[in-house]
Amino acid sequence: MTSREGPAVDRGRVVLITGASGGIGRAAAVRFAAAGYRVGVHYLTNRAGAVRLAEEIDGVALGCDVADPNAVAEMVQTVEAELGPIDVAVCNAGFYEERPLARIDDALWDRTLRVLLGGCFHLTRAVVPGMRASGHGSIVMIGSELSLIGGADVAAYVAAKAAVLGFARAIARELAPTIRVNVVAPGAVDTPLLPDRDRGPGYASTVPLGRIGRPDEIAEAILHVAEAPWTTGAVYSPNGGVVIQ
Amino acid sequence: MTRPTALDRPAADRPVALVTGAAGGLGSALVAALEADGWAVAGATHHGGPYAADLADPAAADDLVRRVIGTLGRLDLLVANHAAMTMAPVETYPVDDWWLVVDTNLSGSFRLARAAAAHLASRRGAMVFISSEWGIIGWPEASAYAASKAGLIGLTKALARELAPDVRVNAVAPGVIDTAQLQVDADSAGVDLDEIRRRYAAATPLGRIADPQEIAATVVFLASAGGAFYTGQVLQPNGGTTTA
Numbered sequence: 001m002t003s004r005e006g007p008a009v010d011r012g013r014v015v016l017i018t019g020a021s022g023g024i025g026r027a028a029a030v031r032f033a034a035a036g037y038r039v040g041v042h043y044l045t046n047r048a049g050a051v052r053l054a055e056e057i058d059g060v061a062l063g064c065d066v067a068d069p070n071a072v073a074e075m076v077q078t079v080e081a082e083l084g085p086i087d088v089a090v091c092n093a094g095f096y097e098e099r100p101l102a103r104i105d106d107a108l109w110d111r112t113l114r115v116l117l118g119g120c121f122h123l124t125r126a127v128v129p130g131m132r133a134s135g136h137g138s139i140v141m142i143g144s145e146l147s148l149i150g151g152a153d154v155a156a157y158v159a160a161k162a163a164v165l166g167f168a169r170a171i172a173r174e175l176a177p178t179i180r181v182n183v184v185a186p187g188a189v190d191t192p193l194l195p196d197r198d199r200g201p202g203y204a205s206t207v208p209l210g211r212i213g214r215p216d217e218i219a220e221a222i223l224h225v226a227e228a229p230w231t232t233g234a235v236y237s238p239n240g241g242v243v244i245q
Numbered sequence: 246m247t248r249p250t251a252l253d254r255p256a257a258d259r260p261v262a263l264v265t266g267a268a269g270g271l272g273s274a275l276v277a278a279l280e281a282d283g284w285a286v287a288g289a290t291h292h293g294g295p296y297a298a299d300l301a302d303p304a305a306a307d308d309l310v311r312r313v314i315g316t317l318g319r320l321d322l323l324v325a326n327h328a329a330m331t332m333a334p335v336e337t338y339p340v341d342d343w344w345l346v347v348d349t350n351l352s353g354s355f356r357l358a359r360a361a362a363a364h365l366a367s368r369r370g371a372m373v374f375i376s377s378e379w380g381i382i383g384w385p386e387a388s389a390y391a392a393s394k395a396g397l398i399g400l401t402k403a404l405a406r407e408l409a410p411d412v413r414v415n416a417v418a419p420g421v422i423d424t425a426q427l428q429v430d431a432d433s434a435g436v437d438l439d440e441i442r443r444r445y446a447a448a449t450p451l452g453r454i455a456d457p458q459e460i461a462a463t464v465v466f467l468a469s470a471g472g473a474f475y476t477g478q479v480l481q482p483n484g485g486t487t488t489a
Contacts, residue, residue, distance in 0.1 A: 069340050101362055101407060106303050109355060113347065117392060121335075121343060128336040150402025150477055155358075159351060162399020163392040169383025170391035171335050233383065 014083045015226075016040035016076065016127070018066050018119055019093030021049040023191030024142065027215035028090055028222045033057035035223060040079040040086075042066070042093065059083075066093045066119035067111070069126075076126040085134045088226045089127045091120040091141040091164075096193040098153045109156045116160035120167055124181075131179050138226045139175075141168050143185035145239040161185075165235060172233030180232040182225040187239025189213040208241030260370075261317045262468070263310065265289045265300060265357065266327030270424025271375065274457035275324055278465045284322065287313040291327070300327050300353030301345060310360040321368050322468050323361045325354035325397075326375040330426065332386040332433040343389040350393035351400070358404060358414075366411035371472075373464050374401050376418040378483045386433055394418070398479055405477030413476040415467050420483030421445040421454040450485030 015032045019025040021043035029039045030053075039059035043050035047063055054061040060082050064071035079086060094116050097108065120141045131137025146154060147161035165183055172181040188198045190212050197203065204211050221238050225231060237243055262279050266272040267288030276288045289296040289309055295316070298309040314320050329349035331342050354374055365372065379387055380394025398416050405414040421427070423442065431441040446453045463482050466472050481487055 101359055101404065104355075104359065106356075109352060113352065117347070117396070118344075121388070121392070122340075125336045125338065125340075132336075146403075147399050148402075150399070150404075150406045152403070152407035155355065155400060155403040155407065158403035159355060159396045159400040162402075163347070163351060163396030165399075166380045166383060166395020167388050167392035169381075169395070170379070170385065170388040171383070173383050174335060174385035174388065 012036050012038050013087040014038045014040070014079065014085060015088040015090060016042065016079050016086050016123075017090040017092055018042040018123060019044070021046035021053065023193060024186065024189060024215050024218045025090070025092040026053060027219035028092065029053060029057060029059065031216065031219035031223050032088070033059065037088070038083045040075075040083060042075065044093065066122060067114035069118075069122040072122040073126045076123070076130070080130055085130050086127050086137070087134070088138045088140065089123055090222060090226070091123050091139065093119045094142065094193075096154075096157055098195065099156075100153050101155050104156050112156040112160050113163070116157070117163045117167065120164055124171060128175065128179065135178060137179040139171075139179060139181045140222050140226050141181070141183045142222075143183040143235065143237075145185055145187040145237055145243050147185060148237065148243050169233050176232055182228075182231055182233070183235045184218065184221050184225060185235055185237040185239075186218045186221075187213060187237070187242045189215055189218055191215055206242075208244070211240065213238060213240060259283055259285045260321035261285045261287065261313070261319050262322035262324060263287045263289060263296075263313050263320055263361070264324040264326055265298070266375075267296075269326070270426065271419070271422055271457045271460055272326050274461040275326060275464055278458065278461035279322075279468070282465050282469065284468075285317055287317060289327070300357070301329070301349040303352075303356065306353065306356035307360045310357065310364070314364060319368060320361060320364050321370040323357060323365065323370070323372045324375070324464055325357050325372070327353060328375070330387075330390050330429055332390070332429060334386055335388045338389065346389035347393045347396070350390070351396040354397055355400060358400070362404075362408060362412060366408065369411060371413040371415070371468055372404065373467050374414075374416045375464075376401075376416045376479065378418055378420045378481065378486055381418055381479075381481070381487055401479065402477050409476055413473070415472070415475050415477070416479045417460065417463050417467070418479050418481045418483070419455055419460045420449060420481075420486050422457055422460055423454050424457060448486065449483070450488065453484065455482060455484065
């Protein structure tokens with residue numbers, strides 16, 4: 001960061017959101033920007049979408065594979081250099097693929113774990129030193145309602161998302177009181193990841209609130225838990241009432 | 246309700262269980278308890294013995310399940326009990342160590358389940374994954390272990406739905422057990438074994454840590470006729486630590 005003459009300018013708080021070129025991540029980027037944050041907009045392959053979004057919200061687009069711990073560490077350094085210390089990290093990057101157990105090969109299993117769980121681990125270990133130096137920080141991991149209730153043909157996804165819960169709870173204890181760690185575990189949301197099967201009236205009729213969720217609703221939840229000062233180790237699951245237990 | 250237990254069957258007709266991590270404190274108790282209930286048990290260990298398997302190796306699970314079925318003729322119960330455990334602050338946790346814990350505990354158990362599922366379905370069998378209290382409540386400096394053990398709970402719920410009604414899938418998430426594993430905890434806390442036992446006991450409503458045999462009894466129950474209507478559940482013998 002270059003220093004300038006004159007009084008320090010309040011550049012606002014900084015959030016880094018992985019998987020922000022579409023879906024829930026994109027909605028979260030827009031919502032955090034509206035709340036006054038400078039946003040690091042991470043993407044894996046959709047560079048054009050991330051760059052366009054970053055221009056719209058005066059953020060920075062950053063491409064890397066969250067499964068690669070060194071690439072994630074470099075990304076965090078870039079954000080800290082260009083936007084300043086990171087106040088909030090949102091571990092959102094992910095993908096969803098349905099396959100019966102017998103057809104989950106080692107490549108899919110490992111990739112699922114490295115992206116969904118590793119994305120959280122690698123980003124956490126990269127942002128924690130800076131957050132410790134700042135004396136505060138907030139990490140939000142995106143889980144899934146499926147990690148709470150299970151589901152057929154999604155063993156890798158569910159195991160990885162459930163592992164995120166355990167990881168978050170462990171480090172919520174470990175990093176308190178300086179850094180808060182929470183999970184937002186959405187139900188079915190209208191994003192490119194959602195199977196077409198779940199878009200119609202058939203699925204909606206099984207949801208107590210009668211519809212799937214919107215990305216902006218999840219973004220609102222992410223911002224809320226990111227800023228809730230007395231909340232850590234919590235799992236907040238906006239899911240239309242699918243999980244009532 | 247009185248139903249026959251496995252002990253009532255002739256020896257050649259006894260159901261077969263595969264228990265991983267069989268050399269450890271809980272594992273040896275699991276083998277003894279299942280055998281006492283009439284199971285023929287293949288106890289898999291990291292090294293040595295007829296069922297040696299390094300479950301961090303992706304090829305190990307298929308090979309192990311094949312060996313058990315080849316030797317004992319069938320498989321009715323999988324108890325995934327093996328575990329690796331290290332502790333370190335998350336930001337300095339060596340990445341390779343972190344993934345070794347996750348891949349041994351979670352990926353190794355997944356591969357065992359995948360290897361055994363079709364055969365277990367044909368036998369109307371069961372799986373039990375040994376999770377941990379720390380997979381539910383978390384623990385400082387145990388981020389890899391907690392992630393792996395929470396992941397096993399997700400795996401349990403996913404497979405319970407997917408494999409029903411042919412295979413029942415449950416998890417047991419024990420509290421602190423009095424085994425040699427406690428040395429890792431003691432080292433992390435910088436105290437000796439007696440002190441770590443005392444600390445854990447003081448933090449447990451029942452005022453003590455668990456004996457391996459009482460955790461093994463929970464697994465035997467899930468595998469018995471009395472457990473026949475359980476699937477997708479997480480039983481928590483933990484002395485009351487998760488009531489808060």
